[in-house]
Each structure stands twice: as structure tokens, then as C-alpha cells.
Amino acid sequence: MPLGLRIFLAYFLFVGLTGYFVLSTVMDEIRPGVRQSTEETLVDTANLLAEILRDDLKNGSLAQSHLPELLKAYGARSPQADIWGVRKNAVNHRIYVTDARGIVLLDSAGSAVGQDYSRWNDVYLTLQGKYGARSSRESADDPDSSVMYVGAPIRDGEKIIGVVSVSKPNRTLQPYIERSQRRLAWLGGGLIVLGLLVGGLLSWWLSGALRRLTRYAQAVSEGQRAELPHYRGGEMAQLADAVERMRVQLEGKAYVERYVHTLTHELKSPLAAIRGAAELLEGEMPTEQRLRFAGNITSESRRLQQLVERLLNLAQVEQRQGLEANEPVVLRELVAELLQGNLARLESLQVDNAVPPEAVVDGEAFLLRQTLGNLLENALDFTPAGGTLRFGAERAGKSWRLTLFNQGQAIPDFALPRLTERFYSLPRPGSGRKSTGLGLNFVAEVAALHGGSLHVGNVEGGVEASLLLPAH
Incomplete structure (x- = not known):
């Protein structure tokens, strides 16, 4: 299972379970919270009514007062209130008053007058000077039919002469509870989804960062040229730097070993020729032969120097993972400079610079000059x-294809796939000597460094080298 998926699943379980438990806990607290707030309001209402009813109860004129009519009118009111999206069309408080013995003297519902309520907790506890409250079901089989009752003492000085109780059915609170639960469910669900989305994005970013670094490591292990992924600080940037340092150290060691081996192999031939000529020069010989052997030493020494220089140039290119400079280079001007620097060798040839002026590529001018010089x-x-x-160039999509045609013998079929192989070279037509075999290998490396490619093949009348480079 991918690391990013494992991280997301762990994050999903943590956020999902945490969100579920927090949300369910809060949802469970809504109902008692609403009822507690309602009970606090009932306490205030009961105590207010106790002060209003005190004088009438003390004087024994409660039944003859205007309060029964007021309570009846109160019970018949229709508020038509819109409370946070919940419609309220009727009042729900029930109010009843008992004397010091718990006998109901006044009932807004008109059904309990004369009954003994002294055993109900709201009346019983209040008459004892305690906080009196109870919750009773209107229907024993229906848990949603419970009604909250809160009593308040009616006092004559320090003496309790009666109790006023205020009740409210819990079913009237249910719409507000359900509304709060719905809103909380939507909000909590949205936060959980948002948290999971953030977790998913984080997992995707981390997986992507690791995938880029993995692809880079795989490309390096396969000997391909790849660009080190860039990260803005943090552990990923440190990991990328560590991988790059490891690559440089490992490649450097292997690179030195490989080049020491190949350089030793290629130096054997010219060194043997120099040593043989030097041994012959130690003896007596005609002047003509001495000059010929001395010339051999000079040419082989020049070959050694050229071999070392080209190996150094090739090593610098092969070790690089990217361009040090990326600037627009006008190919026609670059070709003209090269032709101007080789006028002595071009005197006996027909040379044509057919590169269009608009052929401009992005690259490192110094490397491109060396590349065209080798071609x-x-x-x-x-x-x-x-x-x-003949130099030419044509547009190929987002690239320019620079071509160099030379009239001459066709390249043998067996040699075509090996032309860019290091140290592979064909005999020159005039002298039969071979070059270092590093020129076209250098060109191919520079082309790859620029994101392009090199192709050499036979065409009608000669050979054409084609170099593909990114257009500016």
C-alpha cells in the first residue's frame, strides 16, 4: 500500500473517529442544555408570579380576583411568533397555585382546582423551604410526553402560605432541539469533510514529493540524466539534498574508476608508439628516418594531449545534471563564427551557411559552440x-533541427549504431588514422543535457548529422 494512502487512512480514522465522538457528545448535550435553560426561565417566571399573587393569597381573595380570568385569557393567546425559523402559535405554560396544605386554589388549565397536590415534588419540596421541581409524563407509555414543573414559595414574611407552580411540556422544546441538532450535524459533517480534504491534499502532496524523489533516484541509478526535485525547505528539502550528496559521492567514485580504466586502455597505443620511436632514435640512423620517428613522437604526443583534453571536457558534461546558463543562442551567428575560425581548412571546400536568422535556441552558448565545433x-x-x-536548420515543433551535410563516402551499416559510442572511430579517408572517438559522444551528451538529441545517418550524396535543440 502506498505511503500516501496509509497516511490518509490513518488521518481518516483519526479525524473521522474524533469528529464522530465529539459530534455525538455535543449532540447528546443539546437536549439537556435546552431543558436546563428552559428550567432556569421557569424558575424566574414562578418567582415573579409568587410576588404578584402574595397579597391576594394572604387576604384570601385569590378566587375573587381577576387572576382566573387573566390566566384563562393567557391560555387562549396565539403569539404567531417566528423564533429562529420555528413557528409558535400557542402558549404552553401551565400555572397553578396551592395553599399551605397543597390544595389547588387556581389552575390555568381549569382541571385541578380543589385537588391535593401536596405529594408532587414541586409543591411538597417548596412547602418544606427547598427547591421544588419535578418532571412527569402526561402519558406513562410516551417518554416524549414529559412536562417540567417548577414551584416557587408564596411567603408572608418568613411563613410559606402557598406555592405557585409553572410547567412547560418538553415536546414544545423538541423543534428547537432538532433544529440545533440538524445545524450541528451539517456543520460538524462539513468540518469533518474539510478535515479529510485537507488530509487528502496533504497525503497527495507528500506522496507526490516522494514520487518525484523516487523517480529521480531511479533515473540516476539507471545512468539517466535527471533534474533534482526542488522543495521549499523542511525535511523533504533536506532529504533531497542528502540524496544528491549521496549521488555525487557514489557517481564520483564509480566515474573515476571507469575513466581511469578507459584512459589507461586508450593511452597504451600512443605511449607504445612514442616508446618505440624513442628507442629507435637512440641508435644510429639516417637523418630522414630520424626526422620521421621524431615526427611520430610529436604526432602521438599531440594525440595524447587531444585525448586528455577531450576526456576532461566529456567528463565535465557527463557529471552535470543541468545547464549552468540558459540563454537564447542564434544558430546562424554561431555557425558563422565556427566557419570563420576554420577558414584554412575550408579553402578547398564549398561551404554554405543556410541556417535561417530566426533559428534561435535556448541553451549554454559555450557548450553549443564546442558541440558544433566537434561536428x-x-x-x-x-x-x-x-x-x-552545408549547415541548415528547420523548425520541428517546439525545437529547431540543425543539420550539417558533408559530401563524402557513406558510413558503413555496421558502424551507424556505434557512432556515439565512447572511443569508437572510423579511419579517416586520407590518412587511415582514427580520432579519439570522443567527439560525437561529447555532442550526444551535450544534446541530452539540453533536452535534445543527435542523429547521424547517410543521405543522398553524403552524410548528415542532425542536432535537435529546444527553440527559444
């Missing part, structure tokens, strides 16, 4: 006197 030198070695050299 030109290779073409000069295989072009006979009076032959044709």
Missing part, C-alpha cells in the same frame, strides 16, 4: 577536397 571537425575529416559542407 564540423568530424565532417571536415571525411569531406574530400572540392566537396560540399
Whole structure:
């Protein structure tokens, strides 16, 4: 299972379970919370009525007062109130008054006058000077039919002469409870979904960052050129830097070993030629032979120097993972500079710079100059006197394809797939000597560094090298 998916599942379980428990706990607290607030209001209402009823109860004129009519009128009212989206069309308080013995003297419902309520907790506890409250069901089989009752003492000085009780059915609170629960469910659900979305995005980002770093490591392990992923600080940036340092150290060691081996192999031939010529020069010989062997030493020494220089240039390119500079380069001007620097070798050839002025590529000018120089030198070695050299360029999508045609013999089929192989070279037509075999390998490396490619093949009348580079 991918790491990002494992992280998301763990995050999902944590956020989901935490959200569920928190939400369910809060949902369970809504009902008692609403009822507690309602009970607090009933307490205030009962105590207010106790003060209003005190004088009439003390004087024994409660039944003859206007209070029965007021309570009856109160019970018949229709408020038509819209309370936070809940419609209220009737009043729900029931009010009754008992004397000091618990006998009902006044009842807003008109059904309990004369009954003994002294055993109900709201009356019983209040008459004892305690807080009197109870919750009773109107129907024993219906848990939603419970009614809250709160009593308040009616006092004559320090003496309790009666009790006034105020009640409210819990069913009238249910719409507010359900409304709060619905809103909380939507809000809680939305927060959980948002949390999971954030967790998913975090897991996706972390997985993507790890995938980029993994692809980079795989590309490096396969010998491919890849760009190190960039991260803005944090542990991922530190991990990327550590991987890059490890790559440099490991590749450096392997690279040195490989090049020491190949360089040793390639130096054997010119060193053997120099040593043989030097041994022969130690003895007596005609001047003509001495000059010939001395010339061999000079040419082989020059070959050694060229081999070392090209190996160093190739090593610098192969070790790089990206361009140090990326600027627009006008190909026609670059070709013109190269042709101007090789006028001596071009005197006997027909040269044509057919690169259009609008052919501009993005790259590192110094490397591109070395690349075209190697292509030109290779073409000069295989072009006979009076032959044709022609530079051209054409647009290929988002790239420019630079071509160099040289008139000459076709490349043998067996050599075509090996032309960019390091140290592989074909004999030159005039001298039969081979080059270092590093020129086209260098060109291919520079092309890959620029995100392009090199292709060399036979065409009608000669050979064409095609270099694909990104357009500006």
C-alpha cells in the first residue's frame, strides 16, 4: 500500500473517529442544555408570579380576583411568533397555585382546582423551604410526553402560605432541539469533510514529493540524466539534498574508476608508439628516418594531449545534471563564427551557411559552440577536397533541427549504431588514422543535457548529422 494512502487512512480514522465522538457528545448535550435553560426561565417566571399573587393569597381573595380570568385569557393567546425559523402559535405554560396544605386554589388549565397536590415534588419540596421541581409524563407509555414543573414559595414574611407552580411540556422544546441538532450535524459533517480534504491534499502532496524523489533516484541509478526535485525547505528539502550528496559521492567514485580504466586502455597505443620511436632514435640512423620517428613522437604526443583534453571536457558534461546558463543562442551567428575560425581548412571546400536568422535556441552558448565545433571537425575529416559542407536548420515543433551535410563516402551499416559510442572511430579517408572517438559522444551528451538529441545517418550524396535543440 502506498505511503500516501496509509497516511490518509490513518488521518481518516483519526479525524473521522474524533469528529464522530465529539459530534455525538455535543449532540447528546443539546437536549439537556435546552431543558436546563428552559428550567432556569421557569424558575424566574414562578418567582415573579409568587410576588404578584402574595397579597391576594394572604387576604384570601385569590378566587375573587381577576387572576382566573387573566390566566384563562393567557391560555387562549396565539403569539404567531417566528423564533429562529420555528413557528409558535400557542402558549404552553401551565400555572397553578396551592395553599399551605397543597390544595389547588387556581389552575390555568381549569382541571385541578380543589385537588391535593401536596405529594408532587414541586409543591411538597417548596412547602418544606427547598427547591421544588419535578418532571412527569402526561402519558406513562410516551417518554416524549414529559412536562417540567417548577414551584416557587408564596411567603408572608418568613411563613410559606402557598406555592405557585409553572410547567412547560418538553415536546414544545423538541423543534428547537432538532433544529440545533440538524445545524450541528451539517456543520460538524462539513468540518469533518474539510478535515479529510485537507488530509487528502496533504497525503497527495507528500506522496507526490516522494514520487518525484523516487523517480529521480531511479533515473540516476539507471545512468539517466535527471533534474533534482526542488522543495521549499523542511525535511523533504533536506532529504533531497542528502540524496544528491549521496549521488555525487557514489557517481564520483564509480566515474573515476571507469575513466581511469578507459584512459589507461586508450593511452597504451600512443605511449607504445612514442616508446618505440624513442628507442629507435637512440641508435644510429639516417637523418630522414630520424626526422620521421621524431615526427611520430610529436604526432602521438599531440594525440595524447587531444585525448586528455577531450576526456576532461566529456567528463565535465557527463557529471552535470543541468545547464549552468540558459540563454537564447542564434544558430546562424554561431555557425558563422565556427566557419570563420576554420577558414584554412575550408579553402578547398564549398561551404554554405543556410541556417535561417530566426533559428534561435535556448541553451549554454559555450557548450553549443564546442558541440558544433566537434561536428564540423568530424565532417571536415571525411569531406574530400572540392566537396560540399552545408549547415541548415528547420523548425520541428517546439525545437529547431540543425543539420550539417558533408559530401563524402557513406558510413558503413555496421558502424551507424556505434557512432556515439565512447572511443569508437572510423579511419579517416586520407590518412587511415582514427580520432579519439570522443567527439560525437561529447555532442550526444551535450544534446541530452539540453533536452535534445543527435542523429547521424547517410543521405543522398553524403552524410548528415542532425542536432535537435529546444527553440527559444
